[in-house]
Amino acid sequence: MRLDSSEIVRVAKVVKDFRPGFGLRRKRVLHGISFSVREGEIFGFVGPNGAGKTTTLKVLMGLIRASGGEASVLGCDVRETQFRRHVGFLPENPYFYDFLTGREILSFYAKLSGVARTQRMDRVATLLDWVGLSAAADARLRTYSKGMLQRVGIAQALVHDPRVVFLDEPMSGLDPIGRKEIRDLILRLRTEGKTVFMNTHILSDVEMVCDRVAIIVDGRITYEGATEDFLEGDAREADVVVAGLPPETGARIEEEFGAALRGHADRIEMRVAEKRLKEVLRTTLEAGAEVISVTPHRVSLESIFLSAVEKGRVEDAGR
């Protein structure tokens, strides 16, 4: 596999089939997905439940074997193990040995990750401090709350100072303060030059922290690119209110410009992509209608995401 020197993660035409049960037909959950993550960026992997986000992450972590295609992290095939010295992973709703204390579990993971004995306890203490668990460090994990376990999860992913960190729904189960703290931690990782791959469906977090995103729907990538480009493209829209629009012109605007029309002839509201605005206004005025107002409107990532999901499903149904 050819690897661009700046590419930390590369997924090329990865396919995954699962057999739902003994004797049943195989079900394809990843349909030849491809994307890459560059060094030093925060990459958001976004998709609805069941789209294949966690399956993709598990393929990258070697927990699931791909049925086809190639996947590499730091230039190494994901079936190898030694590159994981430079990789941190937080699974969704992580579970740990609850008979250990916070300090013991981090020490255990640090040891497994090859952190030298002389640095181990210092590193563990630093991480406990980072995630705000110093006070509970010597309590058994069975006494920890869900939010505290999530923090342990973050700490174990970072305990060996990895180059790239994979986070599966890192804000899951956290209160607003906890979410902000984790968000700040992710941004801090960027300033330290780490690469972060984040599975999430909390789109406000994606907007706030991710440099680039990929959207996966039903096991297919429907978008990959910079978060900003995403918002700059179809993301800017305008709400146009017109009066006296002939029905045939309204139908034409809907069909040609992809505008969504509401209301009746006296007062029709249209939501139009900003780049098509001039054409829509010209068509409206030429039809003898009156333009009452034009209001620029910035679409949230959520609505873009929903339309990407919808588009992906329509394409899927057409196959």
Add this chain to the structure above:
Amino acid sequence: MTSLARIWTIATNTTREAVRSKLLYVLLFFAVALILAGVFLSALSYVESERILQDVGLGAIRLFGVAIAIFVGVNLIYKEVDRRTVYTILSKPLSRTEFLLGKYVGLVLTIWMQMAIMITAFVGVSLATGAPLTPAHAAAFLLTGVELALVVALATFFSAFTTPMLASFFSGGIWFVGHLTRDLRDIGGGSDLESVRRFTALLHRVLPDLESFNLGIEAAHGLPVAAADVWLPLLYGAGYVAILLVGAATLFERRDFR
């Protein structure tokens, strides 16, 4: 960090889990209680009271050892996958085989530590009642330790791909039949039917011959034990364990953790 160091890290953590588990202390308590109860059972007999005392003690060590081996062994891998603790561990620079071997070694060490406590109780009771302790006892304990390591390997093998319920059933069943295969072979060998002779001989070859690890009679009666009766079962046990662990690791390497 070397492969051995990673296996040892998993092993010591597995042992630590057992040391902090209350359930194993309960089992150990009953085992020691049964060994001590041998004093009262032997007092009921007019003859060979020392032999009864030691029969009960050796039997208790074996039975409780097997119970712990199967009970903990069948959950060894299943629990890690079911509770998803395996996700974070296997994301570290550690192969699945190293993880499996670490879990196995950890459980065997745990069982040997518990055996050591039971043996201490056995020796204490024997000394207190004046029952003889011979080199045959040491050989019997050693081979019981090997048998338990084999039972843990069986439980680990089944734990690598099936549920604890089925793994208990298979492991317990093989342990039970494993103590009969030698007798079955001998009985089948006297049959007029070629197919019966072949089948019982095959059964003896494929399933573990666990009676080869049983020196309880020699120990309780103070009979001499030939060196070959120790090292041959030792080699046999080690080979059988290796085959089971290779099988378990092969299956575990192919699994998807969904």
